[in-house]
Amino acid sequence: MLVEKNAPLQACNTFGIVARAQTLVRVRDPLDLRAILADPELGPQPKFVLGGGSNIVLTGDVRPVVLKMEIPGIRLLEETPRAWIVEVGAGVSWHEAVVWTLAQGLPGLENMALIPGTVGASPVQNIGAYGVELQDRFESLDAFDLLTGQTFTLDAAQCGFGYRDSVFKHAAPADPQAAGASRGLGLAGRAVITRVRLRLPKPWKPVLGYLDLERRRVQAGIDQPSAQQIFEWVCDIRRSKLPDPALIGNAGSFFKNPSVTPEQCADIIAREPKIVHYPMPDGSIKLAAGWLIDACGWKGKSVGKAGVYDKQALVLVNRGQGLDSVTGGEVMTLAGAIQTSVYERFGIRLEPEPVVI
Secondary structure (H helix, E strand, C coil): CEEEEEEECHHHCCCCCCCEEEEEEEECCHHHHHHHHHCCCCCCCCEEEECCCCCEECCCCECCEEEEECCCCEEEEEECCCEEEEEEECCCEHHHHHHHHHHCCCCCCHHHCCCCCECCCHHHHCCEECCEEHHHHEEEEEEEECCCCCEEEEEHHHHCCECCECHHHCCCCCCCCCCCCCHHHCCCCCEEEEEEEEEEECCCCCCCCCHHHHHHHHHHCCCCCCHHHHHHHHHHHHHHHCCCCCCCCEEEECECCCEECHHHHHHHHHHCCCCCEEECCCCCEEECHHHHHHHCCCCCCEECCEEECCCCCCEEEECCECCECCCHHHHHHHHHHHHHHHHHHHCCCCCECCEEC
């Protein structure tokens, strides 16, 4: 394992916020985690797991030991009559995994092209885009328990996937003897994902439920697009709407799309007939957070060096450069002002997606 002291983190977070880690360890093999736990200096200290840094807001220097996940590797683990099982190291970039599977003739991830971050972080957030979520393509994962030093495997049910949610975002119960308490109920700050196995179903079927994709299909005059065609459409759509973090610092979609009851939605529609909303399988209605923010007049506005992207109000961006970068405080001040505006107008509380550190 490679240990760095007073390590700069600006290049390790897609917002480009200037911060440092007191100690950073580059984890390139699952065995490194066992060595870290056994180390007399590193073992007792609090830990923070860092993947691609695409879903965090740093509000200062990081005191816990930063575990920078860089475990490589991607392979076709198994093929059955019903699916391909692909195993990927936690440090592989998600988009790289999508590209690799398509190049190998293994479709199924194309709707999730260009989602930033690493494969190891994908189950934490249950990432998703254009009608497909990780849980739809998930087989199992391997993880390391920072408390016990044990490795373990979880399937989809044990990961407790929800909308941008999983057991990895929740702390374990305070009382381990509480009724129903188990390791699977809360793994935040405890589990480090080392490998993920994806299940790509056979026969492949295109997922074209989103309006943007349907428009592309109609424009191209294609009844049955290939996985590669869908991949290219998704990449074009995302690039037209979302800023490239290499050019403009950002953490992707900053707020979750809120869900309301049909009755709540009807009440809002009575006041705001143009509100963008989608019915969900469980009967709830999902509202487009970007539309709510735009309706409150935030698109293109700034607080200090934190701004709302002028092409997509759901994305907050870094309007600074280099060492004169946005601060985490400015980002959270802007986010708070947006939340207040949306609540005052619509009675809806927006929940941020990124982890604030």
